[in-house]
Amino acid sequence: MIKHHISDKLLMAYSAGTLPEAFNLVVATHISLCDECRARLAGFDCVGGAVLDQRIAPAALSSGALSATLEKIKRGDGGGTAPDAPVTAAHGDTVLPGPLRSYVGGGLEQVQWRSIGGGVRQAILPTSRNASARLLHIPAGTAVPDHGHRGLELTLVLQGAFVDETDRFARGDVEIADEDMEHTPVAEAGADCICLAATDAPLKFRALLPRLAQPFFRI
Numbered sequence: 001m002i003k004h005h006i007s008d009k010l011l012m013a014y015s016a017g018t019l020p021e022a023f024n025l026v027v028a029t030h031i032s033l034c035d036e037c038r039a040r041l042a043g044f045d046c047v048g049g050a051v052l053d054q055r056i057a058p059a060a061l062s063s064g065a066l067s068a069t070l071e072k073i074k075r076g077d078g079g080g081t082a083p084d085a086p087v088t089a090a091h092g093d094t095v096l097p098g099p100l101r102s103y104v105g106g107g108l109e110q111v112q113w114r115s116i117g118g119g120v121r122q123a124i125l126p127t128s129r130n131a132s133a134r135l136l137h138i139p140a141g142t143a144v145p146d147h148g149h150r151g152l153e154l155t156l157v158l159q160g161a162f163v164d165e166t167d168r169f170a171r172g173d174v175e176i177a178d179e180d181m182e183h184t185p186v187a188e189a190g191a192d193c194i195c196l197a198a199t200d201a202p203l204k205f206r207a208l209l210p211r212l213a214q215p216f217f218r219i
């Protein structure tokens, strides 16, 4: 059972197409696992469509704004959009949902992991650079160094679970962290934790060593 969902604010921004690609990817991946958020998104899409109809109809008569808008949509202005979320995972590898598979070029076995120390591995995904997305592999029982945030951080669990100062997060759960939050996520014993994390600003690490390594790992 998914307990931690995408906020209204983020779902609306996703529906409006104003999120950076990395955040789009987290939202699309969560939605592919979560009926509840998929239904809420459909609501926002309806409202957005109605607003857009009212906005473009009069303008189109006078200035060709409709075709300009359609052209803009076709070009994908506004941060890039993750592919629409298929509802079911592909056969075989069930850890990576559909929206993620196209970024990785397949399943978990295709992921190009790199060690970032302490047993933690990451794979940076190709998105537009205004925010970054990465897969994290955290061995069971291991902690990610404690850190704060300069911007927004979305972390979606794909396998296993992690616990931090706020709660427990398992497959499908999203943690939304911002400037006000400092935490030390620890992967639960039992299974390695695999997450998809997106950030729009570098993290603030307390300890010196992770701070020194930050530029190399683009965290």
Ligand code: ZN
Pocket: 002, 004, 005, 006, 030, 034, 035, 036, 037, 038
């Ligand atoms: Zn949800």
Ligand code: ZN
Pocket: 147, 148, 149, 153, 177, 183
């Ligand atoms: Zn964090």
